[in-house]
Amino acid sequence: MSTFGARLTQARETFGPLCVGVDPHPGILAAWGLTDDARGLRECALRVIDASAGRVGVIKPQVACFERYGVRGLEALAEVIAAGKAAGLLVIADAKRGDIGSTMEAYAEAWLNPSRDFGADALTVSPYLGFATLQPAVHAAEVYGAGLFVLALTSNAEGQQVQLARDPSGDCVAGGIVRSVQASNASMPGHNGLGSIGLVVGATTAHLAQEHGIDLVAGRPPLLAPGYGAQGATAAGMRRSFGPAWDQVLVNSSRAILSGGPHTSEIVSNIEQARADLR
Numbered sequence: 001m002s003t004f005g006a007r008l009t010q011a012r013e014t015f016g017p018l019c020v021g022v023d024p025h026p027g028i029l030a031a032w033g034l035t036d037d038a039r040g041l042r043e044c045a046l047r048v049i050d051a052s053a054g055r056v057g058v059i060k061p062q063v064a065c066f067e068r069y070g071v072r073g074l075e076a077l078a079e080v081i082a083a084g085k086a087a088g089l090l091v092i093a094d095a096k097r098g099d100i101g102s103t104m105e106a107y108a109e110a111w112l113n114p115s116r117d118f119g120a121d122a123l124t125v126s127p128y129l130g131f132a133t134l135q136p137a138v139h140a141a142e143v144y145g146a147g148l149f150v151l152a153l154t155s156n157a158e159g160q161q162v163q164l165a166r167d168p169s170g171d172c173v174a175g176g177i178v179r180s181v182q183a184s185n186a187s188m189p190g191h192n193g194l195g196s197i198g199l200v201v202g203a204t205t206a207h208l209a210q211e212h213g214i215d216l217v218a219g220r221p222p223l224l225a226p227g228y229g230a231q232g233a234t235a236a237g238m239r240r241s242f243g244p245a246w247d248q249v250l251v252n253s254s255r256a257i258l259s260g261g262p263h264t265s266e267i268v269s270n271i272e273q274a275r276a277d278l279r
C-alpha cells in the first residue's frame with residue numbers, strides 16, 4: 001500500500017500544484033441553473049470532477065456544502081468522493097474535524113477508512129483541542145495509507161488571534177503545531193517525498209511563517225494553501241511567501257474555478273488558466 005505522501009508527490013509531479021475545491025454553494029447552483037437541492041449539488045460536483053480528471057491531481061470537496069442538504073446531501077458526498085477516486089483523483093475531505101482522542105478515533109475511521117462511505121485520501125483536521133488529540137487520526141493515516149492536513153496558519157485574518165499567540169517561552173502556537181507535524185512524519189516509516197501529515201497554510205497568510213521564524217521545509221510536510229483566487233492571493237505572491245517550501249504546496253481554488261460553469265468546457269478553461277498561472 002502506498003502512502004498518501006507518495007501518491008501526492010506523484011500527483012504533483014504529473015499535474016502541478018493546483019487542487020480544485022468542490023464547494024457547491026447555493027449561489028453557484030443558481031448561477032449554473034441547477035436546483036437548490038441534493039440533485040443539483042450532485043450534478044454540480046460531478047461536473048467539477050469531470051473537468052478535473054486528467055488535468056489536476058487533487059480535489060477537495062467542502063463537506064459543509066453537502067451537509068447543509070442533510071442525509072441526501074451526505075449521500076451525494078459519498079458518491080462524489082467515490083467518483084473522484086474512480087477518476088484517478090486524490091480526494092481531500094475538507095471537514096476540519098478535531099475532538100478529544102476517543103471521538104477523534106471515530107472521525108478518523110469515518111473519513112480515512114477506504115471501506116467506509118466517506119473514505120477519502122486525506123482529511124483536514126483542527127489541532128486546537130491540543131495536537132495530541134489528533135494522535136488516533138495520525139495512526140489511522142498510517143494504517144490506511146491516508147493523509148491529514150492540520151490547520152496551522154489559516155487563510156482568514158481572525159485565525160491569527162489564536163495561531164500567533166505566544167506561550168511563556170515566546171514560541172507561537174502555529175510554530176508548535178508545525179513542529180508536531182514534523183515529528184509525526186518522522187515517526188511514520190517509508191517517507192522519502194512529501195510526508196503524509198500535512199499543514200494548512202493559507203495562500204494569504206504564508207508570509208507570516210517567514211515573519212515568525214516558522215520552518216515549513218523541515219520534514220517536507222505537504223502544505224495545503226487555500227486563498228488563491230477568490231480570497232485574493234496571487235501566484236507570484238505565493239511563490240514569494242512560501243519561498244523554499246513552494247514545491248510542497250498544493251494550491252486550492254474553489255469559487256474562482258466553479259464561477260466558470262455551468263458547462264464542463266468552461267470549468268476546464270478556468271482550470272487550465274489557473275494551471276498556467278501557477279506553472
Ligand SMILES: O=C(O)c1cc(=O)[nH]c(=O)n1[C@@H]1O[C@H](COP(=O)(O)O)[C@@H](O)[C@H]1O
Binds near residue numbers: 094124202227256
Ligand atoms: O482547510 C481548508 O481547506 C481551508 C482552510 C483555510 O484556512 N481557509 C480556507 O479557505 N479553507 C477552505 O478552502 C476553500 C477556499 O475556497 P475559495 O476561497 O472559494 O477558493 C473553502 O472550502 C474553505 O473552507
